[in-house]
Amino acid sequence: MKETDINKWATLMIEKMKEVHSSNWTKPWFTSRFKGFPQNLTGRSYNNQNKVVLYFICDKYKYKTPIFVTFNQARNERIQVLKGAKAFPISYYDLIIKDKIAGKRVTREFYKNLSPAEQEKYKVIPFLKYYNVFNLDQTNYSEVYPEKWNALVKEFGLNINSDNNFRNALLDSVIEKQTWICPITLKEQDGAFYSPSKDSITLPERYQFIDGKEFYYTALHEMAHSTGHPERLARIFGPFGSAEYAREELIAELSAAVAGRDLGMAVPPRKENAQYLDGWCSRISSDPRFIMTVLNDVNKAVTALEEGIDLNREHEDSTEKQNQIPVMTEDEYLASKGYENPFYSVPTTHKGNLRTQHQQNLLSSISITRSNKYEAERNVLKEEYRAMLSRGEIRQPTKTERIIKAANGHPDLESTQAARRMAMAMGINWKSEKNGLPVIHHYYCDQHGQLHARFYCKDEMQDRMVWKSGNDYILCTGSRSGGDYTEHILPTKEILRIKELNTVELQSSGCRSLLNDSSGEFYIEDKSTGKIEVLTASNIDLGKQPPEAIKKLLSGQQTEMSTQSGATQIMRLSKSPTGWTLKTEKQSFNTIDNAIEI
Numbered sequence: 001m002k003e004t005d006i007n008k009w010a011t012l013m014i015e016k017m018k019e020v021h022s023s024n025w026t027k028p029w030f031t032s033r034f035k036g037f038p039q040n041l042t043g044r045s046y047n048n049q050n051k052v053v054l055y056f057i058c059d060k061y062k063y064k065t066p067i068f069v070t071f072n073q074a075r076n077e078r079i080q081v082l083k084g085a086k087a088f089p090i091s092y093y094d095l096i097i098k099d100k101i102a103g104k105r106v107t108r109e110f111y112k113n114l115s116p117a118e119q120e121k122y123k124v125i126p127f128l129k130y131y132n133v134f135n136l137d138q139t140n141y142s143e144v145y146p147e148k149w150n151a152l153v154k155e156f157g158l159n160i161n162s163d164n165n166f167r168n169a170l171l172d173s174v175i176e177k178q179t180w181i182c183p184i185t186l187k188e189q190d191g192a193f194y195s196p197s198k199d200s201i202t203l204p205e206r207y208q209f210i211d212g213k214e215f216y217y218t219a220l221h222e223m224a225h226s227t228g229h230p231e232r233l234a235r236i237f238g239p240f241g242s243a244e245y246a247r248e249e250l251i252a253e254l255s256a257a258v259a260g261r262d263l264g265m266a267v268p269p270r271k272e273n274a275q276y277l278d279g280w281c282s283r284i285s286s287d288p289r290f291i292m293t294v295l296n297d298v299n300k301a302v303t304a305l306e307e308g309i310d311l312n313r314e315h316e317d318s319t320e321k322q323n324q325i326p327v328m329t330e331d332e333y334l335a336s337k338g339y340e341n342p343f344y345s346v347p348t349t350h351k352g353n354l355r356t357q358h359q360q361n362l363l364s365s366i367s368i369t370r371s372n373k374y375e376a377e378r379n380v381l382k383e384e385y386r387a388m389l390s391r392g393e394i395r396q397p398t399k400t401e402r403i404i405k406a407a408n409g410h411p412d413l414e415s416t417q418a419a420r421r422m423a424m425a426m427g428i429n430w431k432s433e434k435n436g437l438p439v440i441h442h443y444y445c446d447q448h449g450q451l452h453a454r455f456y457c458k459d460e461m462q463d464r465m466v467w468k469s470g471n472d473y474i475l476c477t478g479s480r481s482g483g484d485y486t487e488h489i490l491p492t493k494e495i496l497r498i499k500e501l502n503t504v505e506l507q508s509s510g511c512r513s514l515l516n517d518s519s520g521e522f523y524i525e526d527k528s529t530g531k532i533e534v535l536t537a538s539n540i541d542l543g544k545q546p547p548e549a550i551k552k553l554l555s556g557q558q559t560e561m562s563t564q565s566g567a568t569q570i571m572r573l574s575k576s577p578t579g580w581t582l583k584t585e586k587q588s589f590n591t592i593d594n595a596i597e598i
Contacts, residue, residue, distance in 0.1 A: 018281070028268045029253070038055065049091060049298060098123050185202050186205050194239055216260065226254050251297045330382065333394070407420045462477075554573070561582075
């Protein structure tokens with residue numbers, strides 16, 4: 001990318017920030033001149049990194065539609081770019097794939113058709129490429145195709161709902177059913193925040209906001225922060241007031257703005273972030289590439305946001321029908337027809353079979369003819385595949401299905417491990433265990449105090465109540481009518497997760513903490529690993545012990561503790577197969593007169 005192109009991105013961003021600041025932070029990042037996403041003429045949306053700058057461009061020049069074309073695309077549509085029109089650069093990732101030993105480059109299609117073991121022999125280098133686009137307003141499209149133009153303006157030109165009672169069903173569902181990647185709690189308080197240590201979002205009650213949209217703006221901002229958790233996108237948050245903190249605020253601002261705009265809301269910036277404006281502008285001016293790194297993180301955050309709230313989902317009533325359609329990728333279809341290789345394989349001639357020059361030329365000519373024929377036949381099959389897709393006879397795998405397939409790969413491959421991490425973060429169970437306990441995404445209590453579990457099963461996120469029977473917690477999955485009804489008694493590790501919902505830290509020392517929950521049980525948390533285990537303390541009420549005694553206990557020392565009968569005993573922590581216990585120790589007490597061994 002040319003330096004002048006980088007400066008275009010930086011200049012556009014600085015202009016927008018100053019414009020927002022001059023409006024006393026009341027003007028939204030993106031206005032609502034039209035609905036819909038920035039896209040090309042075929043309807044394909046641009047990635048979220050490009051969305052940011054294209055939304056800005058549409059606002060700056062007051063374009064009527066969010067449709068963009070390249071110069072060649074305009075020519076193919078038999079339209080012309082208007083004289084004097086200036087293009088704007090947008091980006092996409094391309095790959096350089098090389099043999100690790102020979103250094104020879106291969107095509108992406110060739111690489112995709114290799115087995116995982118063969119792919120390990122190649123080095124994949126991603127890099128950014130840029131190309132220029134023009135808005136449809138910058139062409140004579142309206143003159144060449146007046147009817148199509150009027151239809152597009154009508155399609156995209158509707159104003160976005162500005163009613164103060166604005167409601168968004170997707171966000172309402174996420175908050176009410178607790179399907180977000182971390183818990184979202186509504187409390188009667190002044191501020192909203194995301195806690196990285198607890199991995200939870202706290203928002204004021206809806207009625208405390210001026211209007212419905214402001215509630216959603218705030219929720220999206222904090223949800224954007226939560227995508228940066230170490231187990232997700234692993235962004236650096238930094239302490240309050242630091243450069244890292246300011247950068248994270250910019251990422252959350254822009255991510256909430258893009259996701260909000262895609263949801264039909266013109267999101268204004270948060271006034272409390274005005275203090276970072278000068279720092280943002282200064283950093284972008286001195287290092288234009290800074291904004292590229294920010295937008296790269298925005299792209300990932302918005303993708304996580306929109307997938308988490310299921311923005312691009314299809315109608316629910318079509319889900320069952322879709323699941324009945326055979327799933328097949330283009331490569332799988334070609335392989336089923338015997339055309340899995342992207343090129344014709346020429347039989348290797350044994351070194352001992354020497355040929356004359358004429359024979360070599362003839363063999364080369366035959367090979368070229370066969371290769372051309374093979375490629376033509378393969379292209380015909382590709383067209384057949386696309387036709388079957390359009391007729392609905394087959395379908396491509398969903399993102400969830402691709403993740404499950406990748407997660408079932410060889411366990412030593414980084415791609416398999418990455419897919420499993422992604423599956424766990426999304427609550428997807430990739431294991432094919434019949435009637436087994438599904439992977440629980442998270443637990444939560446509803447407004448009535450009833451415990452619920454959210455888990456992924458049968459290609460959808462499900463919500464079921466968890467019942468307590470004695471000391472057991474029971475989760476029911478499946479249905480009696482479907483013949484797969486199962487009652488699961490939750491194992492110890494799941495019970496500990498449930499206990500964490502109401503645990504309170506009583507004392508901490510070194511790498512251990514003492515926790516207590518609402519049922520009166522105690523736990524030891526290992527801060528170095530995050531592991532929480534039950535502490536069995538018979539005849540000892542740890543909640544009534546002196547703080548110094550608890551600190552000694554957690555640090556591994558012996559300490560005096562009072563029993564429920566009032567006696568004093570010397571105790572220390574002891575590891576057991578089921579967790580932790582308190583062990584009674586012998587101790588010598590020296591007095592002036594004698595020593596008594598207990």
